[in-house]
Amino acid sequence: MKKIVVSFLAFTLLLNVFITGAFAETTEPKVQVKLVNYIGNQSQLAIKPTGDYLIQSSNIRLTSGNTYVVKYDNSKISLVEGSTVLFQADSLNLLPEIETNYLTINNRAYLGAFRFVPESSKYVRPINEVYMEDYLKGVVPFEMMAGWNKEALKSQAVAARTYAQAYITKIIDDTINYQVYGGYTWHPNSTAAVDETKGEVLKSNGRLISAVFSASNGGKTELNSNVWGTSPVSYLTIKTDEFDAKTPWQISVKKQQIDPTLLTWTQMKEFDTSLTTSIKSWMVTHGYSGKEIKITAIPTLSLYAPASGGRVSKGDITVEFYTKDKVDEKGVFLPQKLEYKNVAASQIRAMVGIRTMLSYLVTNTTETSDNITISGLGDGHGVGLSQWGAKNRADAGQKYNEILAFYYDGTTLSKEYTERPQTETAVQPSPSDVSSSDSTGSQVQTDASSEPVTPIDKIAPKISSVSINVDNAKNKASILFNTDEKAKISIYIKDSNGKILSYLVKDQVTERGTTKIEYDTSKTANGKYYAGIIAVDGSSNQASTLPSFEVKKVVKDTTAPKLTSVKLSVDNSNNKASLTFNSNETLKLTVYVKDSKGKVLSYLKKDAFTKAGAVRVDYSTNSYANGKYTLAISAADPSNNKAYSTTSFEVKKLKKAIVVVPVLHVRATASSKAKVISVLKKNQTVTVLSTSGAWSRISYGKIIGSVPKTALK
Secondary structure (H helix, E strand, O other): OOEEEEHHHHHHHHHHHHOOOOOOOOOOOOOEEOOOOOOOOOOOEEEEEEEOOEEEEOOOOOOOOOOOEEEEEOOOOEEEOOOEEEEOOOOOOEEEOOOOEEEOOOOEEEOOOOEEEEEEEEEEEEEEEEEEHHHOOOHHHHHOOOOOOOOHHHHHHHHHHHHHOOOOEEEOOOOOOOOOOOOOEOOOOHHHHHHOOEEEEEEOOOOOOOOOOEEOOEEEOOOOHHHHHHOOOOOOOOOOOOOOOEEEEEEEEOOOOOOOOOOOOOOOOOOOOOHHHHHHHHOOOOOOOOEEEEEEEEEEEHHHEEEEOOEEEEEEEEEEEEOOOOOOOOOOOEEEEEEEEEEEHHHHHHHOOOOOOOOOEEEEEEOOOOEEEEEEEOOOOOEEEHHHHHHHHHHHHHOHHHHHHHHOOOOEEEEOOOOOOOOOOOOOOHHHHHHOOOOOEEEEOOOOOOOOOOOEEEOOOEEEEEEEEEOOOOOOOEEEEEEOOOOOEEEEEEEEOEEEEEEEEEEEEEEEEEEEEEOOOOOOOEEEEEEEEEOOOOOOOOOEEEEEEEOOOOOOOOOOOEEEEEOOOEEOEEEEEEEEEEEOOEEEEEEEEEOOOEEEEEEEEEEEEEEEEEEEEEEEEOOOOOOEEEEEEEOOOOOEEEEEEEEEEEOOOOEEEOOOOOOOEEOOOOOOOOOOOEEEEOEEEEEEEEEEOOEEEEEOOEEEEEEEEEHHH
């Protein structure tokens, strides 16, 4: 057992070397990873060391097995044990006493050193500094199924190492923005793949390549320049990949998302909830923060302009919606619209969700009056290595170097390093250490060493946010749920007697995130059923759930709506008319006027949603010449059953006349002896209702009477 003698100053210097990882190029580097994926945004984190940890430049030791809390506290980072604040500063640096110690943060283990810093003036953000090979052992089983052929895992390890090496001077995170990193949760098969490719990276012309990868390329690789607009590189080319899984995907959109006849906020239920939730999440970060949103319609969704690799580059989308805070004076929600034309396809994908639109390789688009359906192949950008392609190539007998040679043309495997730096890890003095000082006063420490013990992944995948939306009118059920890691998914349907009727999917490898499966209920009798969902991760940990749903098939409405008490009143004196009638159900109403030759002159209403009950339509006849007309009513109910009604009316426009005598007596009847009911003056305008002999019947305001015909012009 080797002994080390260090002064306190030397100890501090050694710790600084540990945290910065400044070593020669031929030794294994360290990766700095911001931990986001499994931690989220939190103002405090529970941490538990296995093996002691030290606070840099401090005599504080975190004892193995104890639980501590790291808090954001008034712009500072505090370390708390129980109710005691042990440390407070702008940041907190924790160093393992020996290399094999690890820290559990919110129940997930991580090797290496840590720096806890404030973020956004309210969160604690841990940054994990870990040796490259240990980092990769926490990446590969989270980027590829750990139970797959080891040659595929080795190709993934080299690609992931090359990718990480390119960012070695930067801080990356543990999400799909870079590479998913699960910490000290390793799998023997993927660990062996990392060990057997230790230090190996891919280079082109002596320089590290951009070793990008995706789950499935849909059967054809793609240029980086087509996807990201970057300068093309020689090793990322377009070619057919017959080994790729050609993962299928489909977006099915109902144009009318909410029944417009539903007027209250709680009544409004969007049809494609998974899709609309994604769009609303995008809207919240693009001008609608803090808004409650209901998407009423998605009338336009299209993807087009394929590049040389066949992947679309442009798209259109229209989203009609309400926000709860925008209403008119009557409290009716005001319609709003987002309309994007000829925008980047990446924006469309960001809006509808990357787990809905899995790739840009669109194979078919169909559109009806009610729906839009877009189908495609692949999962991800399709540039570089296909994980499914690598798996199938390995299963066919290809070695990892052959797999990499196919996906990264003309590259060479290079050994970037072989050994880990031989750094002695100093131990912070403690009271017990001081009592064993040697005669010089220096601390005598023992370099404890042991082989790393890899934690076995015993955590089952988590199935959450499970919902089953049954559309009895369309004979389908949509099963939605989230998983927190890549897993093999099986879904089956069983009846109330426990009999399994069918499997919808079986051992389908599914990425972490939202999964949506459609079930055709057209041949399923009415009753209660169960959807069994099973998720098995790469370490064979299994989770399951058994939500229920009910099939209540809708009997199609074939009865036309009834239009009763149809009445049309024409007021020729004021050039207006009124239509009234009753309906027995909610209607989409169209009312129009035709002339005597059948020509449509005007629409009074067109596809207007109208509630059941009394309906009144007022309109002006000012633009109609004298003559006979037909008013037609066309009504369709929610099941598109239609009813028609017509009624005729006549326009007899009345003549206007001017009083030409200085004083004109308006009499009750057509006689000079009749009672005078009003007096008019010269140049006043009257309406001539009729003329008989020497007398004209007129109206003036509310007065109706008779005057000599010669008194008018």
